[in-house]
Amino acid sequence: MTLRIAAALNGDSFDAADWISAAREADEALLDFITFDDAFGRRGPDAVLVASRVAPLTRHVGLVPVATTTHTEPFHLSTALATLDWVSHGRAGWQVRVSADPAEADLLGRRAPLGFDDLFTEAADAVEVVRRLWDSWEDDAIIKDVATGRFVDRDKLHYVDFAGEHFTVKGPSIVPRPPQGQPVIAALTHQARVWERLDVDVYFVTPSDVDSAATIVRQLPARKKVFADIVVFLDADQETAIRRRGATTSDAAVFAGTPAQLAGLIAGWEPSGIAGVRLRPGAPTDLTAITRDLVPVLRERGLFEPSTATTLRERLGLPVAVNRYSPEAANA
Amino acid sequence: MPKQIILAAHFPGVNNTTVWSDPRSGSQIEFASFEHLARTAERGKFDFFFLAEGLRLREQRGLIHDLDVVGRPDTLTVLAALAAVTTHLGLAGTLNATFHEPYELARQLATLDHLSGGRAAWNVVTSHGPFFGENFRRGGFLDHADRYTRAGEFIEVARKLWDSDAGEFQHTGEQFDIKGRFGVPRSPQGRPVVLQAGDSAQGRDLAARLADAIFSRHHHLEDAQRFYRDVKDRLPAYGRDRDSLKIIPGVSYVLGDTDADAQEKAHYIRRQQVTPQTAVLLLEQLWNRDLSSYDPEGPLPAVDPVLDEADTIIKGRAGMFPDRLKTANEWRAIAEAKKLSIRDLVIEVTGRQNFIGTADRVASLLDEYVQTDACDGFILVPHLTPAGLDDFVDQVVPLLQERGVFRSEYSASTLRGNLGLA
């Protein structure tokens, strides 16, 4: 079985050239997707805009920015991500994050921080609203019917009429349904109770070895795609990598060694049932080591086969997103 | 040296100016359309590309409006992508101060300014009623005056954040009580360019106080000159000089081989823009009542408009008629004098192209407007997506350059620099 390979970009550069070169490296190595880290209050650019900035300059790689549901309007999230999908021709994803940090709440000043339970109820609602808005236009809503003078068939546009505990959203979206129908939604998760609530397609998880990876995969619904996060320090000789790793600690496993050793570790985790790995470069040079040195080894060992699918959904083996408001959905 | 003309390219909007029925008309949402118009504008050395915004699909008579182009991208996301396919063109987006938050929007605009090398601009709008609010947490939460209070404080806070150079900020005011670390270092323009597009006295004052430019809808020569004086006269009270605020109306044009040819084309485009169905809907916007039973080829309604500005028949679009009864009577008089049907009358009185003629004539009219202080430049609104400005860039821009009133090369790398703003 081949795995899907992703990389996490966590840079804080404001220079477009840095992002372009990182994204192009990943694109040329035919990685499946890259994620763009973000949080309010950090020093760093807005991740959705960075992803969009590199979209026209890449052809293959999926673009998955982090965006937080706690403070951003679900309506804006939905339209921004739909637009990223249009701009990238179906390569967009979204890594959902919540914020429990009072300092982040102060930046917005709109309300006190929510407790853990409310945060996730609200995030689940935001995901639901975002998904409904993406479906609020049927794919064939635009008719351009000169005889009747109608540009759209308004029966194929749908109010989403969402009413939750924390907000209501009327809809429909102002953006036509994006190319993937439903861009890919992902979440990093360390705890089972989070998994149950969010309607996401991809989980980033942090196993320490193949057994813990297998346990996590078993706990999750079979149709979800599980990616194991690994922080990587890659060098031609293991000593250099270990020296660079130093005392690095992380929520994820931290690897230091050669590309061949990392390929060995990934091969060892493969039987756990993970869909792939998301490699978090320990330093910017580690991205280059991933794309130039690791990827050829993985390909040689049959652990990675670049995808020929053009959309991120398809590449991850996610089913075609049937529009919940369409006649097909009603008949299903 | 004569005054230099500012030029901007408006992506065709979701209203009946945009002709979608033409065989040449392309997608309103594919990125290729945005790229085409932006590249065309940059080829023509335009100052900036411009996107409008509406945070809910328009409705009329309680139904989603289906006769015009519907659907557009998120403003900031598409501008960030356009930064990848242009190098000097300013990237201006309309963003609502009522349904965004200062920290988040200031961060996004500063990010765009960094990622574009100093080309970001924000057209501040406040929205016109509670209609958009149903898509947001707070609902329709402010009335007209408070929306401007919020917009003013919003811009002030955004400036504070932009000036903080990634550092600590604190703001306590009527609308916002926020603090923390901004996290974005000073962007290439320092402050992204701010445009304002409200026409009320509060809107004009806000512009005089805080904006770098106004997107206006005053485009008849004398009316535009009056507006220009009105706004520029407000500047000294805020300690600003007359050149520090640019007035840029949105205008349309039609080019022809002869003036008569251009007039003929203009008439043909007007008929495409005002279909029989659209004619009735546009009339309803003035009459503010259901006229769906009226024949577009028949006479105007004998009943009077409904004068209820709190509950207008159209939602999601700025009001165009300060005095409905007066305008209705004017329209009736024109229809009677010229024996016009509803459709012909609407073609006659709404949205006629502003500049019609040979390239030479259009170039000289544009120049006259700017030199006689009707405006400082133009936001050109083409009627076709995405190639609607091709002829202007090919034919009119060279003539403006020959006249010495428009640049042949960009003189600065930032939008602020090209606009000649401090």
Ligand SMILES: Cc1cc2nc3c(=O)[nH]c(=O)nc-3n(C[C@H](O)[C@H](O)[C@H](O)COP(=O)(O)O)c2cc1C
């Ligand atoms: C030329 C022009 C363009 C405008 N464009 C937009 C727009 O794209 N989106 C929007 O929400 N409002 C738009 N508006 C609405 C105004 O910004 C403003 O919110 C509204 O007109 C109410 O303010 P006022 O009473 O001062 O005019 C526009 C207004 C004008 C005059």
